[in-house]
Amino acid sequence: MERKWFIVDTHQHIQIGSYIYASKPKEPKLNYEQLVAREIERFKNWFEKYDVAHGVVSNISPMVDRVWRSRHGGNEAVAELIKRLKGKVLGQYVPNVFEPPEVVREKMEEAVKVFGFQGVKLHPWVSAFPLNHPMVYPVFDVAAKYQLPVLSHSARSEFCTPMLFMDIAVRYPEVPVIMGHMGKQHLHYDVFPAMRLAENLYLETSGSKLQILLEEAVKEFGAERVIFGTDGPHDLLPAYVVRIEDLNVSEEDKEWILGKSAVKLFNLPEP
Amino acid sequence: MSFYEEGDMFPWNEEKPFILDAHTHVGASYLTCYFTDKRWTAEDLIREMDRCGVDMACVSGGGLPHEIKQMNRQALEAMKRYPDRLMGFVRLSPKFSDVLEDLDYYIRDQGFRGIKVHPNQDGYCLLKEPVLDLIYERAAKYRVPVLIHSGTEPWSVAGQFADQAEAFPEVIFIMAHSGLRNDKHVFESARRVKNLILETSIGGVVSPKALGMDRVVYGSDWPTTSMRSELQEVFDLWDSGHLTEEEARDVLGTSMAKILGIKPRKVVK
Numbered sequence: 001m002e003r004k005w006f007i008v009d010t011h012q013h014i015q016i017g018s019y020i021y022a023s024k025p026k027e028p029k030l031n032y033e034q035l036v037a038r039e040i041e042r043f044k045n046w047f048e049k050y051d052v053a054h055g056v057v058s059n060i061s062p063m064v065d066r067v068w069r070s071r072h073g074g075n076e077a078v079a080e081l082i083k084r085l086k087g088k089v090l091g092q093y094v095p096n097v098f099e100p101p102e103v104v105r106e107k108m109e110e111a112v113k114v115f116g117f118q119g120v121k122l123h124p125w126v127s128a129f130p131l132n133h134p135m136v137y138p139v140f141d142v143a144a145k146y147q148l149p150v151l152s153h154s155a156r157s158e159f160c161t162p163m164l165f166m167d168i169a170v171r172y173p174e175v176p177v178i179m180g181h182m183g184k185q186h187l188h189y190d191v192f193p194a195m196r197l198a199e200n201l202y203l204e205t206s207g208s209k210l211q212i213l214l215e216e217a218v219k220e221f222g223a224e225r226v227i228f229g230t231d232g233p234h235d236l237l238p239a240y241v242v243r244i245e246d247l248n249v250s251e252e253d254k255e256w257i258l259g260k261s262a263v264k265l266f267n268l269p270e271p
Numbered sequence: 272m273s274f275y276e277e278g279d280m281f282p283w284n285e286e287k288p289f290i291l292d293a294h295t296h297v298g299a300s301y302l303t304c305y306f307t308d309k310r311w312t313a314e315d316l317i318r319e320m321d322r323c324g325v326d327m328a329c330v331s332g333g334g335l336p337h338e339i340k341q342m343n344r345q346a347l348e349a350m351k352r353y354p355d356r357l358m359g360f361v362r363l364s365p366k367f368s369d370v371l372e373d374l375d376y377y378i379r380d381q382g383f384r385g386i387k388v389h390p391n392q393d394g395y396c397l398l399k400e401p402v403l404d405l406i407y408e409r410a411a412k413y414r415v416p417v418l419i420h421s422g423t424e425p426w427s428v429a430g431q432f433a434d435q436a437e438a439f440p441e442v443i444f445i446m447a448h449s450g451l452r453n454d455k456h457v458f459e460s461a462r463r464v465k466n467l468i469l470e471t472s473i474g475g476v477v478s479p480k481a482l483g484m485d486r487v488v489y490g491s492d493w494p495t496t497s498m499r500s501e502l503q504e505v506f507d508l509w510d511s512g513h514l515t516e517e518e519a520r521d522v523l524g525t526s527m528a529k530i531l532g533i534k535p536r537k538v539v540k
Contacts, residue, residue, distance in 0.1 A: 021455065156453070185422065185451040185473060189305070207452065209473045209496045212306045235511035239503035246497035 005241065006255070006271040008262035010056040011151065011180055011206050011229025014039045016077040017061025020126055036077050040084050046233040047088055053259060054268055055233065056151070057081060058092035058121035068096055072107060072115075079115040090266055092121035092151060097129050101138040108142040118266060122152040124159035131160050132167040140172045149176040149265050151204060155184045162190035169198035176200055176265055178227065181207030188213050195221050202265065205257065206231040206240065211247060218249045223256035227265065281324075282510035282519075289535035290325045291524035292498065293470050294418060294447055294490030296333035297349045298342055301392050301420070302495040304334050311494045313349035317356060323499045326524065326538045329418070329490075329531075331360040331387040336394075339364055343373065347381055356538060358531065359383035360418055364393040365402035374406060378413045384531050385445075386410055386417045390426035397431040407439045416443040416530055422451025422474065429460035436464040443530055447490065449474030461486065468530065471522070472501055476508055479518050485526035 016035045030038065043055065061074030070076060075093055082091040093111040095104050111117040120143050124131045131152055143150050154160050162183045169177040182203045183191050188210055195201050195217065203217060206229040218226060230240050244257050263270060281287070298310050313330075320328055330349055332342020342362050350359040361377035363370050363386055377383040386406065390397055397403070397419070410417050421427050429450055436444050449469040450457035458477055461467050468485075469477050472492035479487040491501040502523075509519035528535045 185448075185453060188302075209500075210302050210306075211495070211497055212303045212309075216306055235513065236504055236507050239500050239507050242503045243497045243500035246499055 006259040007050075007052045007228065007241065008054045008056070008259045008266075008268065009052050009230050009232065009237075010178070010227045010262050010266075011204055011231050012055045012057045012233050013231070014043070014057060014059050014077055014081060016059060017074045018064035020060050020064060032077075036080050039077065040081060043081065043085060043089065043233065047085075050233075050237045052233075052237070053271065054088060054090060054262070054266075056090045056092055056119060056229075056262070056266065058094050058151075060126075062094040062096065063121075063123040063126045065096075066098065072111065075111065075115075075117075078117075079111075082116055090119060090268075091115065091117040092119040093117040094121050094123070095139050097122075097127070097133075097135050097139060101135075104138040105142055108139065112142070112146050112148070118148065120148050120150040122150060124164075125153055125155055125157035129159060131164040132171070136168065137171075140168065140175055143175045144172055147174070149178055149202075151178040151180050154179045154181050154187070155207075156186045162187055162194040165201055166194035166198045169201045173198075173200050176202055178202045178204050178265075180204045180229065181231075182213065182217075184208060185210075191217065192220070195225070201225070202227055202261070204229040205244070209243065211243070215248050218247070218253050218257075223249065223253035224261050224264065226257045227261045228258045282506050283516075287324065287537065287540065288520045289524040289528065289537050290323075290327075290489070290502070290539075291527045291535070292320070292325050292328040292491050292493070293445065293488045293527045294472050295328045295330045295493045295498075296495075297330055297345045298332045298334045298338075300333040300492060300495045301389060302492070310334075313345075313352050313357070316349065316493070317353055319493060319498050320356065321539055323502055324539045325498065325502070326536060327356055327358065327533075329360050329385060329527075330357045331362045331418075333362075336364070336366075336392050339367060340373075343377060346383075347377065350381075350383070355536065358385070358533070360385040360387040362387045362389070363406060364388070365395055365400050365406075366393055370402060371405060371409065374409055378409070378415055383415070384533075385415045387419075388417065389420045391420055391423040394426075396425055397427045398434060403435075407435070407442050411439065411441040414532070416445050416468070418445040418447050418470065420448065421446045421457075422448050422453045424454075429454045429456040432467055433460035433463040436467040440464075440466055442466060443468060445470050445488070445530075448472055448492065449477055458482075468526075471505070472496060476505060476514070476522060478513070479522060485521060485529055487522050488527040488530070489523050 059074035332345040470490040472490040491498040
């Protein structure tokens with residue numbers, strides 16, 4: 001079936017291990033290998049159903065776990081997914097910023113060179129650290145070295161307001177810093193001053209539904225600085241795409257938001 | 272079904288559901304008016320409803336907080352212009368001394384179908400504002416629902432909705448935005464009481480399964496959001512089996528029609 005848009009979903013999660021809001025009271029009945037197989041199947045089916053070109057994926061559990069149970073924690077499941085869905089899925093490594101700086105650097109180097117991760121995901125709210133804290137500098141040092149885009153959750157949590165994105169982006173101008181959710185439903189007024197002060201700051205569309213905010217952002221900063229995401233994969237993809245289709249911006253801008261901006265940012269093959 | 276093909280966004284095979292948007296605006300909305308001077312007319316709203324297949328809509332005026340009188344006049348004009356499609360909700364603020372007179376005028380004299388209050392924009396807390404009690408007493412008298420912005424602490428969070436729903440069991444409260452995806456106690460609060468309805472705009476569709484019949488209603492908060500995208504979320508949940516056909520049809524319009532005491536009337540094919 002011919003698709004209308006070239007779509008890259010830059011914000012996806014596998015779900016193996018700890019959950020985001022509360023622990024699951026029951027242990028999963030599946031063992032680790034079975035869980036990985038389940039997630040691989042889920043992703044394969046989803047890509048087949050919705051004909052999305054690429055997904056950029058991280059796992060929730062390394063953000064939630066304060067102490068990892070293995071060397072790379074929940075990232076190891078993403079490494080497996082990258083291997084199994086080669087070319088379709090890009091991995092975002094979630095570092096444990098509470099580890100010593102040299103350990104963080106060493107593990108991120110491994111993540112890139114051994115496992116092929118192509119981006120970084122941070123969740124300051126869930127992990128509990130300010131996005132611009134010096135403990136995060138080692139992460140950005142390695143991101144700068146390998147030109148890895150860093151996607152972080154943003155919201156009204158004091159750990160990840162849009163202005164903290166601006167601060168870290170100004171410190172690391174060579175790192176593309178992606179503001180996941182664009183401040184969500186409350187910090188939308190912070191988005192513009194932050195974007196004005198850091199040219200390497202990008203917006204990711206999931207979690208925000210304000211059409212006028214996105215339209216004004218495209219007008220002021222260009223569609224190249226906006227990338228599409230779902231925080232999925234889930235069955236609301238059509239609604240999320242419709243939201244972009246309905247923006248009062250040019251068709252070319254919509255193409256950039258839905259896929260071309262991500263191609264440029266993540267060095268993906270041209271559609 | 273594929274959303275990539277033109278005109279193929281609908282999951283139903285035969286009969287199109289009745290669609291009633293429980294939350295729209297003319298003028299502007301709380302979330303557009305600080306970004307743009309643009310204002311949306313009744314014609315813009317009807318055009319959008321036609322495009323999206325929405326038969327009827329509840330409409331209130333929107334804009335800056337000092338513009339309340341103008342907002343209500345705009346909603347009245349819109350309703351008079353399209354009486355078969357639009358039902359007025361009067362925007363009330365306890366900050367205005369003649370708030371109860373406005374309530375009587377628009378509900379009793381002009382036939383508005385509901386009340387809209389916005390604690391976040393008008394600067395008061397749901398459980399601390401005594402004028403609200405007077406508004407709710409009249410809402411009970413006129414048998415109209417009260418649509419309230421939610422998801423912004425400290426003004427209007429889910430627990431406060433349940434507390435006031437308990438205090439006024441004869442009033443139907445509608446939680447606009449179902450907590451804006453920010454409030455994690457929406458479902459638990461809604462489960463505490465029977466007279467609290469969840470409206471889906473921005474916050475998404477809380478599954479009606481555990482709440483019971485007629486507790487979740489579709490709304491878009493247009494022009495804040497894409498009406499078509501908010502509607503598509505319900506279609507997606509229906510299409511993927513997360514909602515049964517009956518649940519989807521209830522959410523899309525049947526439940527809100529019952530709350531308003533109107534007969535569902537399909538206008539758009």
